[in-house]
Amino acid sequence: MATMTALRQRTLRRDAWWIEPAFLFVLFSAFVVYSFFAGIANANYFVDPYLSPFYSPCITANCAHLTFGPIVGTWWNLAPAIWIVGFPLSFRLTCYYYRKAYYRSFFQAPAACTVPDARSKYGGETAFPLVWQNIHRLTWYPAVILVFILALDAVQAFWFPTASGGHAFGIGLGSLLMTVNVVLLALYTFGCHFCRYLFGGRLDRFHLRPIAFRLYSLISALNLSHGRYAILSLVSVGLTDLYVRLLSLGVIVDPRIVFGG
Amino acid sequence: MTKAPEAGPREVTMRVWRGEDRASGAFADHRVAVDPGMVILDVLFRVQATSAPDLAVRWNCKAGKCGSCSAEVNGRPRLMCMTRLSSLPLDQPITVAPMATFPLVRDLVTDVSFNYEKAKTIPAFRPAPKDADGTRRMYQEEVERVQEFHKCIECFLCQDVCHVIRDHEENKEAFAGPRFFVRLAALEMHPLDTNDRIELARAKHGLGYCNITKCCTEVCPEDIHITDNAIIPLKERVVTEFYDPLVWAKRRLLGR
Numbered sequence: 316m317a318t319m320t321a322l323r324q325r326t327l328r329r330d331a332w333w334i335e336p337a338f339l340f341v342l343f344s345a346f347v348v349y350s351f352f353a354g355i356a357n358a359n360y361f362v363d364p365y366l367s368p369f370y371s372p373c374i375t376a377n378c379a380h381l382t383f384g385p386i387v388g389t390w391w392n393l394a395p396a397i398w399i400v401g402f403p404l405s406f407r408l409t410c411y412y413y414r415k416a417y418y419r420s421f422f423q424a425p426a427a428c429t430v431p432d433a434r435s436k437y438g439g440e441t442a443f444p445l446v447w448q449n450i451h452r453l454t455w456y457p458a459v460i461l462v463f464i465l466a467l468d469a470v471q472a473f474w475f476p477t478a479s480g481g482h483a484f485g486i487g488l489g490s491l492l493m494t495v496n497v498v499l500l501a502l503y504t505f506g507c508h509f510c511r512y513l514f515g516g517r518l519d520r521f522h523l524r525p526i527a528f529r530l531y532s533l534i535s536a537l538n539l540s541h542g543r544y545a546i547l548s549l550v551s552v553g554l555t556d557l558y559v560r561l562l563s564l565g566v567i568v569d570p571r572i573v574f575g576g
Numbered sequence: 577m578t579k580a581p582e583a584g585p586r587e588v589t590m591r592v593w594r595g596e597d598r599a600s601g602a603f604a605d606h607r608v609a610v611d612p613g614m615v616i617l618d619v620l621f622r623v624q625a626t627s628a629p630d631l632a633v634r635w636n637c638k639a640g641k642c643g644s645c646s647a648e649v650n651g652r653p654r655l656m657c658m659t660r661l662s663s664l665p666l667d668q669p670i671t672v673a674p675m676a677t678f679p680l681v682r683d684l685v686t687d688v689s690f691n692y693e694k695a696k697t698i699p700a701f702r703p704a705p706k707d708a709d710g711t712r713r714m715y716q717e718e719v720e721r722v723q724e725f726h727k728c729i730e731c732f733l734c735q736d737v738c739h740v741i742r743d744h745e746e747n748k749e750a751f752a753g754p755r756f757f758v759r760l761a762a763l764e765m766h767p768l769d770t771n772d773r774i775e776l777a778r779a780k781h782g783l784g785y786c787n788i789t790k791c792c793t794e795v796c797p798e799d800i801h802i803t804d805n806a807i808i809p810l811k812e813r814v815v816t817e818f819y820d821p822l823v824w825a826k827r828r829l830l831g832r
Contacts, residue, residue, distance in 0.1 A: 329665070415788050415790055429653065439787050520718060539804075
Protein backbone atom coordinates (compact mmCIF):
# COMPACT_ATOMS: atom_id res chain seq x y z
CA MET A 316 0.00 0.00 0.00
CA ALA A 317 1.47 3.34 -0.95
CA THR A 318 1.44 6.41 1.20
CA MET A 319 2.25 9.76 -0.36
CA THR A 320 4.86 12.01 1.26
CA ALA A 321 5.70 15.43 -0.04
CA LEU A 322 9.41 15.68 0.59
CA ARG A 323 11.26 18.94 0.04
CA GLN A 324 14.79 18.73 1.31
CA ARG A 325 18.02 20.52 0.51
CA THR A 326 19.59 17.20 -0.40
CA LEU A 327 18.34 13.65 -0.25
CA ARG A 328 21.75 12.38 0.80
CA ARG A 329 21.81 10.67 4.15
CA ASP A 330 25.53 10.03 4.52
CA ALA A 331 27.79 12.42 6.41
CA TRP A 332 28.70 14.42 3.29
CA TRP A 333 29.58 17.50 5.37
CA ILE A 334 32.54 15.86 7.14
CA GLU A 335 35.07 16.32 4.32
CA PRO A 336 34.34 20.02 3.58
CA ALA A 337 34.15 20.78 7.30
CA PHE A 338 37.48 19.04 7.93
CA LEU A 339 39.16 20.89 5.06
CA PHE A 340 37.69 24.19 6.20
CA VAL A 341 39.19 23.72 9.66
CA LEU A 342 42.53 22.44 8.32
CA PHE A 343 43.01 25.24 5.78
CA SER A 344 41.87 27.93 8.22
CA ALA A 345 44.24 26.63 10.88
CA PHE A 346 47.11 26.54 8.37
CA VAL A 347 46.45 30.07 7.12
CA VAL A 348 46.29 31.50 10.65
CA TYR A 349 49.37 29.58 11.82
CA SER A 350 51.46 30.36 8.74
CA PHE A 351 50.51 34.04 8.87
CA PHE A 352 51.82 34.45 12.40
CA ALA A 353 54.82 32.19 11.80
CA GLY A 354 55.62 34.08 8.59
CA ILE A 355 55.62 37.55 10.12
CA ALA A 356 57.23 36.53 13.43
CA ASN A 357 60.77 37.14 12.15
CA ALA A 358 62.19 35.02 14.97
CA ASN A 359 62.65 31.40 16.00
CA TYR A 360 62.87 30.09 12.44
CA PHE A 361 66.43 28.78 12.55
CA VAL A 362 68.16 26.41 14.95
CA ASP A 363 71.43 25.23 13.49
CA PRO A 364 71.18 23.22 11.21
CA TYR A 365 67.39 23.42 10.87
CA LEU A 366 65.77 26.19 8.81
CA SER A 367 61.99 26.51 8.77
CA PRO A 368 60.53 25.89 5.29
CA PHE A 369 58.48 29.10 5.65
CA TYR A 370 61.78 31.03 5.60
CA SER A 371 63.59 29.16 2.84
CA PRO A 372 65.19 30.43 0.70
CA CYS A 373 66.31 33.09 3.15
CA ILE A 374 67.45 35.96 0.96
CA THR A 375 67.41 39.13 3.07
CA ALA A 376 70.43 40.61 4.87
CA ASN A 377 68.66 40.35 8.24
CA CYS A 378 68.22 36.59 7.85
CA ALA A 379 69.47 34.28 10.62
CA HIS A 380 70.70 31.76 8.03
CA LEU A 381 71.22 32.93 4.49
CA THR A 382 70.48 30.40 1.76
CA PHE A 383 72.33 32.51 -0.80
CA GLY A 384 74.23 35.74 -0.27
CA PRO A 385 71.85 38.57 0.68
CA ILE A 386 69.75 39.45 -2.35
CA VAL A 387 67.72 41.99 -0.38
CA GLY A 388 69.80 44.54 1.52
CA THR A 389 69.82 45.74 5.11
CA TRP A 390 66.99 48.21 4.43
CA TRP A 391 64.57 45.29 4.83
CA ASN A 392 63.83 44.76 8.50
CA LEU A 393 60.67 42.68 8.35
CA ALA A 394 60.43 38.89 8.22
CA PRO A 395 62.39 37.32 5.32
CA ALA A 396 59.49 34.92 4.73
CA ILE A 397 57.43 37.76 3.25
CA TRP A 398 59.66 37.71 0.14
CA ILE A 399 58.93 34.10 -0.73
CA VAL A 400 55.48 33.32 0.65
CA GLY A 401 53.80 34.33 -2.61
CA PHE A 402 55.40 31.51 -4.60
CA PRO A 403 54.10 28.45 -2.72
CA LEU A 404 50.88 30.29 -1.89
CA SER A 405 50.03 31.02 -5.53
CA PHE A 406 51.00 27.48 -6.54
CA ARG A 407 48.62 25.98 -4.00
CA LEU A 408 45.83 28.50 -4.53
CA THR A 409 45.67 27.74 -8.25
CA CYS A 410 46.34 23.99 -7.92
CA TYR A 411 43.53 21.86 -9.37
CA TYR A 412 43.26 19.82 -6.18
CA TYR A 413 43.08 22.86 -3.91
CA ARG A 414 40.55 24.48 -6.19
CA LYS A 415 38.29 21.50 -5.72
CA ALA A 416 38.93 21.54 -1.97
CA TYR A 417 38.24 25.20 -1.31
CA TYR A 418 35.41 25.55 -3.81
CA ARG A 419 33.75 22.83 -1.79
CA SER A 420 34.73 23.78 1.74
CA PHE A 421 34.80 27.61 1.59
CA PHE A 422 32.59 28.59 -1.36
CA GLN A 423 30.15 25.66 -1.10
CA ALA A 424 30.06 25.49 -4.89
CA PRO A 425 29.03 22.78 -4.16
CA ALA A 426 29.86 21.60 -0.62
CA ALA A 427 29.37 18.01 -1.80
CA CYS A 428 27.90 16.25 -4.83
CA THR A 429 24.12 16.80 -5.18
CA VAL A 430 24.18 19.30 -2.33
CA PRO A 431 22.91 22.56 -3.86
CA ASP A 432 25.27 25.48 -4.43
CA ALA A 433 25.22 28.16 -1.79
CA ARG A 434 24.90 30.90 -4.43
CA SER A 435 22.10 31.42 -6.90
CA LYS A 436 24.41 32.63 -9.71
CA TYR A 437 27.43 30.76 -10.97
CA GLY A 438 29.95 31.65 -13.67
CA GLY A 439 32.79 29.30 -12.76
CA GLU A 440 36.26 30.26 -13.92
CA THR A 441 35.11 32.21 -16.96
CA ALA A 442 35.45 35.75 -15.60
CA PHE A 443 37.60 37.85 -13.27
CA PRO A 444 38.87 36.99 -10.70
CA LEU A 445 38.67 33.21 -11.11
CA VAL A 446 39.78 33.27 -14.73
CA TRP A 447 43.21 33.94 -13.21
CA GLN A 448 43.29 30.31 -12.09
CA ASN A 449 44.65 29.75 -15.59
CA ILE A 450 48.06 31.04 -14.54
CA HIS A 451 48.63 27.86 -12.52
CA ARG A 452 51.41 26.70 -14.82
CA LEU A 453 53.39 29.90 -14.20
CA THR A 454 53.40 29.16 -10.48
CA TRP A 455 54.71 25.64 -11.02
CA TYR A 456 58.20 26.69 -12.16
CA PRO A 457 59.09 28.58 -8.92
CA ALA A 458 57.54 25.72 -6.93
CA VAL A 459 60.02 23.32 -8.54
CA ILE A 460 62.93 25.61 -7.64
CA LEU A 461 61.65 25.72 -4.06
CA VAL A 462 61.67 21.93 -3.89
CA PHE A 463 65.36 21.88 -4.83
CA ILE A 464 66.18 24.60 -2.30
CA LEU A 465 64.32 22.72 0.45
CA ALA A 466 66.17 19.57 -0.58
CA LEU A 467 69.44 21.45 0.01
CA ASP A 468 68.13 22.52 3.42
CA ALA A 469 67.28 18.90 4.18
CA VAL A 470 70.82 17.80 3.28
CA GLN A 471 72.27 20.55 5.47
CA ALA A 472 69.99 19.37 8.29
CA PHE A 473 72.24 16.29 8.63
CA TRP A 474 75.34 18.39 9.37
CA PHE A 475 75.42 19.54 12.97
CA PRO A 476 77.64 22.25 14.49
CA THR A 477 80.51 20.96 16.61
CA ALA A 478 82.30 22.51 19.58
CA SER A 479 85.35 23.14 17.38
CA GLY A 480 83.31 25.33 15.07
CA GLY A 481 83.00 22.80 12.24
CA HIS A 482 80.16 20.53 11.25
CA ALA A 483 79.73 16.78 11.75
CA PHE A 484 77.33 14.35 10.17
CA GLY A 485 74.43 13.26 12.33
CA ILE A 486 70.78 12.37 12.32
CA GLY A 487 68.23 14.24 14.36
CA LEU A 488 64.48 14.11 14.48
CA GLY A 489 64.53 17.50 12.75
CA SER A 490 66.70 16.07 9.92
CA LEU A 491 64.15 13.34 9.37
CA LEU A 492 61.23 15.75 9.51
CA MET A 493 62.85 18.05 6.96
CA THR A 494 63.59 15.09 4.69
CA VAL A 495 60.04 13.77 4.88
CA ASN A 496 58.79 17.29 4.24
CA VAL A 497 60.80 17.78 1.06
CA VAL A 498 59.91 14.30 -0.21
CA LEU A 499 56.20 15.04 0.25
CA LEU A 500 56.63 18.43 -1.42
CA ALA A 501 58.41 16.79 -4.35
CA LEU A 502 55.68 14.16 -4.71
CA TYR A 503 53.09 16.94 -4.66
CA THR A 504 54.93 19.25 -7.06
CA PHE A 505 55.93 16.61 -9.59
CA GLY A 506 52.49 15.00 -9.54
CA CYS A 507 50.91 18.31 -10.57
CA HIS A 508 48.43 18.27 -13.44
CA PHE A 509 50.43 20.87 -15.33
CA CYS A 510 53.62 18.84 -14.90
CA ARG A 511 51.75 15.86 -16.34
CA TYR A 512 50.63 17.98 -19.27
CA LEU A 513 54.06 19.51 -19.85
CA PHE A 514 55.96 16.23 -19.92
CA GLY A 515 53.62 14.35 -22.25
CA GLY A 516 49.94 15.11 -21.78
CA ARG A 517 50.06 17.82 -24.46
CA LEU A 518 51.06 15.25 -27.11
CA ASP A 519 48.64 13.21 -29.19
CA ARG A 520 51.23 10.96 -30.78
CA PHE A 521 53.15 9.35 -27.96
CA HIS A 522 55.07 6.96 -30.19
CA LEU A 523 57.09 9.85 -31.62
CA ARG A 524 58.31 10.87 -28.14
CA PRO A 525 58.99 7.67 -26.14
CA ILE A 526 60.86 9.42 -23.29
CA ALA A 527 58.05 11.93 -22.90
CA PHE A 528 55.59 9.05 -22.81
CA ARG A 529 57.58 7.32 -20.05
CA LEU A 530 57.61 10.53 -18.04
CA TYR A 531 53.91 11.05 -18.68
CA SER A 532 53.18 7.53 -17.42
CA LEU A 533 55.24 8.07 -14.26
CA ILE A 534 53.65 11.44 -13.54
CA SER A 535 50.19 10.01 -14.23
CA ALA A 536 50.79 7.36 -11.56
CA LEU A 537 51.90 10.07 -9.13
CA ASN A 538 48.99 12.28 -10.11
CA LEU A 539 46.49 9.68 -8.90
CA SER A 540 47.47 10.63 -5.33
CA HIS A 541 47.86 14.34 -5.98
CA GLY A 542 45.20 15.31 -3.46
CA ARG A 543 46.75 13.16 -0.76
CA TYR A 544 50.20 14.67 -1.29
CA ALA A 545 48.68 18.16 -1.40
CA ILE A 546 47.30 17.71 2.10
CA LEU A 547 50.23 15.72 3.53
CA SER A 548 52.78 18.26 2.27
CA LEU A 549 50.73 21.13 3.68
CA VAL A 550 50.68 19.45 7.07
CA SER A 551 54.38 18.55 6.90
CA VAL A 552 55.39 22.14 6.10
CA GLY A 553 53.42 23.40 9.09
CA LEU A 554 54.75 20.70 11.41
CA THR A 555 58.35 21.26 10.33
CA ASP A 556 58.07 24.96 11.09
CA LEU A 557 56.40 24.19 14.41
CA TYR A 558 59.20 21.78 15.30
CA VAL A 559 61.93 24.33 14.55
CA ARG A 560 59.99 27.01 16.42
CA LEU A 561 59.49 24.90 19.55
CA LEU A 562 63.13 23.86 19.41
CA SER A 563 64.22 27.46 19.15
CA LEU A 564 62.01 28.47 22.06
CA GLY A 565 63.52 25.69 24.18
CA VAL A 566 60.16 23.97 24.61
CA ILE A 567 61.47 20.69 23.18
CA VAL A 568 64.85 19.06 22.71
CA ASP A 569 65.95 17.56 19.39
CA PRO A 570 66.85 13.86 19.78
CA ARG A 571 69.93 13.31 17.61
CA ILE A 572 72.95 11.13 17.01
CA VAL A 573 76.04 12.97 15.81
CA PHE A 574 78.95 10.98 14.42
CA GLY A 575 82.47 12.17 15.11
CA GLY A 576 81.31 15.38 16.72
CA MET B 577 32.13 -23.63 -0.34
CA THR B 578 28.59 -22.28 -0.40
CA LYS B 579 28.33 -18.54 0.13
CA ALA B 580 26.07 -17.57 3.00
CA PRO B 581 22.93 -15.72 1.95
CA GLU B 582 23.03 -11.98 2.49
CA ALA B 583 21.80 -11.04 5.91
CA GLY B 584 19.24 -8.27 6.35
CA PRO B 585 15.55 -7.55 6.64
CA ARG B 586 13.10 -9.34 4.41
CA GLU B 587 11.14 -6.16 3.74
CA VAL B 588 12.20 -2.63 2.85
CA THR B 589 10.45 0.68 2.36
CA MET B 590 10.96 2.17 -1.07
CA ARG B 591 10.31 5.91 -1.14
CA VAL B 592 9.79 6.52 -4.85
CA TRP B 593 9.10 9.78 -6.64
CA ARG B 594 5.70 9.81 -8.38
CA GLY B 595 4.26 12.47 -10.63
CA GLU B 596 4.56 14.29 -13.94
CA ASP B 597 6.05 17.51 -12.70
CA ARG B 598 8.27 18.48 -9.84
CA ALA B 599 5.86 20.97 -8.33
CA SER B 600 2.89 18.65 -7.84
CA GLY B 601 4.68 15.31 -7.55
CA ALA B 602 5.61 13.64 -4.27
CA PHE B 603 7.38 10.63 -2.85
CA ALA B 604 5.29 7.53 -2.28
CA ASP B 605 6.27 4.86 0.24
CA HIS B 606 5.99 1.22 -0.78
CA ARG B 607 6.71 -1.60 1.64
CA VAL B 608 7.98 -4.59 -0.35
CA ALA B 609 9.53 -7.97 0.33
CA VAL B 610 13.10 -8.39 -0.89
CA ASP B 611 15.41 -11.31 -1.60
CA PRO B 612 19.17 -11.64 -1.30
CA GLY B 613 21.14 -10.34 -4.28
CA MET B 614 18.56 -7.82 -5.43
CA VAL B 615 19.47 -4.51 -7.01
CA ILE B 616 17.32 -1.37 -6.80
CA LEU B 617 15.82 -2.03 -10.23
CA ASP B 618 14.68 -5.50 -9.07
CA VAL B 619 12.94 -3.95 -6.10
CA LEU B 620 11.21 -1.41 -8.32
CA PHE B 621 9.95 -4.26 -10.52
CA ARG B 622 8.48 -5.75 -7.36
CA VAL B 623 6.87 -2.42 -6.51
CA GLN B 624 5.36 -2.42 -10.00
CA ALA B 625 4.16 -5.98 -9.50
CA THR B 626 2.61 -5.44 -6.09
CA SER B 627 1.47 -1.89 -5.50
CA ALA B 628 2.23 0.52 -8.37
CA PRO B 629 1.77 -1.09 -11.79
CA ASP B 630 1.86 2.33 -13.46
CA LEU B 631 5.26 3.32 -12.02
CA ALA B 632 7.36 4.66 -14.92
CA VAL B 633 10.96 3.41 -14.97
CA ARG B 634 13.31 3.49 -17.96
CA TRP B 635 15.56 0.47 -18.25
CA ASN B 636 16.98 -1.81 -20.86
CA CYS B 637 20.02 -4.07 -20.43
CA LYS B 638 20.01 -4.52 -16.64
CA ALA B 639 23.75 -5.07 -16.90
CA GLY B 640 25.18 -1.58 -16.42
CA LYS B 641 25.93 -1.05 -20.09
CA CYS B 642 22.97 0.69 -21.70
CA GLY B 643 22.89 3.70 -19.36
CA SER B 644 19.08 3.80 -19.26
CA CYS B 645 18.22 3.32 -15.58
CA SER B 646 19.97 6.39 -14.18
CA ALA B 647 18.29 7.85 -11.10
CA GLU B 648 19.17 9.20 -7.66
CA VAL B 649 19.25 6.59 -4.92
CA ASN B 650 19.36 8.07 -1.43
CA GLY B 651 20.36 11.33 -3.05
CA ARG B 652 23.26 9.94 -5.08
CA PRO B 653 23.20 9.54 -8.87
CA ARG B 654 23.43 5.82 -9.63
CA LEU B 655 22.54 3.20 -12.18
CA MET B 656 19.63 1.39 -10.52
CA CYS B 657 20.61 -1.92 -12.08
CA MET B 658 24.08 -1.72 -10.51
CA THR B 659 23.08 -0.58 -7.04
CA ARG B 660 22.86 -3.59 -4.76
CA LEU B 661 20.37 -3.41 -1.97
CA SER B 662 22.98 -4.79 0.40
CA SER B 663 25.09 -1.63 -0.14
CA LEU B 664 22.37 0.55 1.43
CA PRO B 665 21.07 0.95 4.98
CA LEU B 666 17.81 -0.98 4.95
CA ASP B 667 16.45 0.14 8.31
CA GLN B 668 15.37 3.44 6.73
CA PRO B 669 13.34 4.11 3.57
CA ILE B 670 15.37 3.94 0.35
CA THR B 671 14.74 7.11 -1.63
CA VAL B 672 14.61 6.82 -5.42
CA ALA B 673 14.24 10.08 -7.33
CA PRO B 674 14.55 11.04 -10.99
CA MET B 675 17.67 12.85 -12.21
CA ALA B 676 17.33 16.44 -11.05
CA THR B 677 19.10 18.13 -13.96
CA PHE B 678 16.68 17.08 -16.69
CA PRO B 679 12.99 17.81 -17.26
CA LEU B 680 10.69 15.23 -15.74
CA VAL B 681 8.58 13.06 -18.04
CA ARG B 682 6.95 10.96 -15.35
CA ASP B 683 7.96 9.26 -12.10
CA LEU B 684 11.60 8.20 -12.57
CA VAL B 685 11.80 8.97 -16.28
CA THR B 686 13.45 12.19 -17.44
CA ASP B 687 13.89 13.85 -20.81
CA VAL B 688 17.62 13.72 -21.58
CA SER B 689 17.40 15.27 -25.04
CA PHE B 690 19.52 18.21 -23.79
CA ASN B 691 22.46 15.85 -24.19
CA TYR B 692 21.63 14.89 -27.75
CA GLU B 693 21.42 18.54 -28.72
CA LYS B 694 24.85 19.17 -27.20
CA ALA B 695 26.26 16.12 -29.00
CA LYS B 696 25.28 17.65 -32.34
CA THR B 697 27.50 20.67 -31.70
CA ILE B 698 30.75 18.69 -31.55
CA PRO B 699 32.58 18.41 -34.89
CA ALA B 700 33.08 14.81 -35.91
CA PHE B 701 36.33 12.91 -36.26
CA ARG B 702 38.32 14.05 -39.30
CA PRO B 703 41.18 11.66 -39.98
CA ALA B 704 44.57 12.61 -41.33
CA PRO B 705 45.51 11.39 -44.83
CA LYS B 706 46.59 7.78 -45.09
CA ASP B 707 50.25 6.81 -44.96
CA ALA B 708 52.10 6.06 -48.20
CA ASP B 709 51.20 2.37 -47.92
CA GLY B 710 47.50 3.18 -47.81
CA THR B 711 46.92 2.58 -44.10
CA ARG B 712 46.46 4.68 -40.97
CA ARG B 713 48.41 3.67 -37.89
CA MET B 714 47.80 4.20 -34.20
CA TYR B 715 50.10 2.91 -31.50
CA GLN B 716 48.99 1.03 -28.42
CA GLU B 717 49.86 3.76 -25.91
CA GLU B 718 47.86 6.27 -27.97
CA VAL B 719 44.89 3.93 -28.25
CA GLU B 720 44.85 3.30 -24.51
CA ARG B 721 44.48 6.95 -23.58
CA VAL B 722 41.43 7.58 -25.76
CA GLN B 723 40.03 4.10 -25.08
CA GLU B 724 39.16 5.17 -21.54
CA PHE B 725 36.85 7.84 -22.93
CA HIS B 726 35.15 5.36 -25.25
CA LYS B 727 33.95 3.36 -22.24
CA CYS B 728 31.28 6.04 -21.71
CA ILE B 729 27.79 4.46 -21.80
CA GLU B 730 25.98 7.81 -21.89
CA CYS B 731 24.05 7.26 -18.70
CA PHE B 732 24.32 11.05 -18.15
CA LEU B 733 24.91 10.65 -14.42
CA CYS B 734 27.87 13.03 -14.78
CA GLN B 735 25.60 15.57 -16.43
CA ASP B 736 23.04 15.07 -13.68
CA VAL B 737 25.48 15.59 -10.83
CA CYS B 738 27.31 18.57 -12.37
CA HIS B 739 26.28 21.57 -10.29
CA VAL B 740 26.96 23.97 -13.17
CA ILE B 741 23.69 22.89 -14.81
CA ARG B 742 22.04 21.01 -11.95
CA ASP B 743 21.77 24.12 -9.77
CA HIS B 744 21.87 26.75 -12.52
CA GLU B 745 19.42 26.08 -15.31
CA GLU B 746 20.53 29.28 -17.05
CA ASN B 747 23.97 27.76 -17.73
CA LYS B 748 22.61 25.02 -19.98
CA GLU B 749 22.95 27.21 -23.04
CA ALA B 750 26.64 27.95 -22.48
CA PHE B 751 27.84 24.71 -20.92
CA ALA B 752 28.08 21.29 -22.54
CA GLY B 753 28.80 19.27 -19.39
CA PRO B 754 31.31 16.57 -18.45
CA ARG B 755 30.01 13.93 -20.84
CA PHE B 756 30.85 16.18 -23.75
CA PHE B 757 34.22 17.16 -22.37
CA VAL B 758 34.95 13.45 -22.41
CA ARG B 759 33.83 13.37 -26.03
CA LEU B 760 35.94 16.42 -26.87
CA ALA B 761 38.95 14.91 -25.12
CA ALA B 762 38.52 11.63 -27.00
CA LEU B 763 38.64 13.52 -30.29
CA GLU B 764 41.25 16.11 -29.31
CA MET B 765 43.71 13.49 -28.04
CA HIS B 766 43.11 11.14 -30.93
CA PRO B 767 46.42 10.75 -32.79
CA LEU B 768 44.77 10.72 -36.21
CA ASP B 769 42.22 13.47 -35.79
CA THR B 770 42.90 16.78 -37.51
CA ASN B 771 40.03 18.95 -36.26
CA ASP B 772 40.86 21.62 -33.69
CA ARG B 773 38.19 21.93 -31.01
CA ILE B 774 40.07 23.91 -28.37
CA GLU B 775 38.46 27.26 -29.10
CA LEU B 776 35.12 25.49 -29.30
CA ALA B 777 35.67 23.87 -25.88
CA ARG B 778 36.42 27.26 -24.37
CA ALA B 779 33.91 29.51 -26.10
CA LYS B 780 30.95 27.36 -27.06
CA HIS B 781 31.06 24.47 -24.62
CA GLY B 782 31.97 26.51 -21.56
CA LEU B 783 34.96 24.57 -20.27
CA GLY B 784 35.74 27.50 -17.96
CA TYR B 785 32.50 26.96 -16.07
CA CYS B 786 33.87 23.70 -14.67
CA ASN B 787 35.42 24.29 -11.27
CA ILE B 788 36.78 20.74 -11.12
CA THR B 789 34.92 19.66 -7.99
CA LYS B 790 35.05 16.14 -9.42
CA CYS B 791 31.48 15.05 -8.81
CA CYS B 792 31.33 13.73 -12.39
CA THR B 793 34.27 11.44 -11.67
CA GLU B 794 32.69 10.30 -8.40
CA VAL B 795 29.50 9.08 -10.04
CA CYS B 796 30.84 7.59 -13.28
CA PRO B 797 29.80 3.91 -13.37
CA GLU B 798 32.54 3.19 -15.90
CA ASP B 799 35.20 4.67 -13.62
CA ILE B 800 36.34 7.15 -16.25
CA HIS B 801 38.62 9.72 -14.62
CA ILE B 802 36.63 12.50 -16.22
CA THR B 803 38.21 15.41 -14.38
CA ASP B 804 41.84 14.30 -14.31
CA ASN B 805 42.04 12.71 -17.75
CA ALA B 806 39.58 14.70 -19.84
CA ILE B 807 38.65 18.06 -18.34
CA ILE B 808 41.96 19.19 -16.82
CA PRO B 809 44.02 18.21 -19.89
CA LEU B 810 41.52 20.13 -22.03
CA LYS B 811 41.80 23.11 -19.68
CA GLU B 812 45.60 22.95 -20.04
CA ARG B 813 45.29 22.93 -23.82
CA VAL B 814 43.01 25.96 -23.60
CA VAL B 815 45.57 27.70 -21.36
CA THR B 816 48.30 27.04 -23.92
CA GLU B 817 46.19 28.57 -26.66
CA PHE B 818 44.69 31.54 -24.83
CA TYR B 819 46.26 32.32 -21.46
CA ASP B 820 49.94 31.35 -21.34
CA PRO B 821 52.12 34.48 -21.70
CA LEU B 822 55.22 32.38 -22.31
CA VAL B 823 53.60 30.63 -25.27
CA TRP B 824 52.36 33.98 -26.50
CA ALA B 825 55.86 35.49 -26.27
CA LYS B 826 57.41 32.48 -27.98
CA ARG B 827 54.94 32.74 -30.83
CA ARG B 828 55.55 36.47 -31.19
CA LEU B 829 59.32 35.95 -31.32
CA LEU B 830 59.60 32.73 -33.28
CA GLY B 831 56.28 32.43 -35.07
CA ARG B 832 53.87 29.51 -34.51
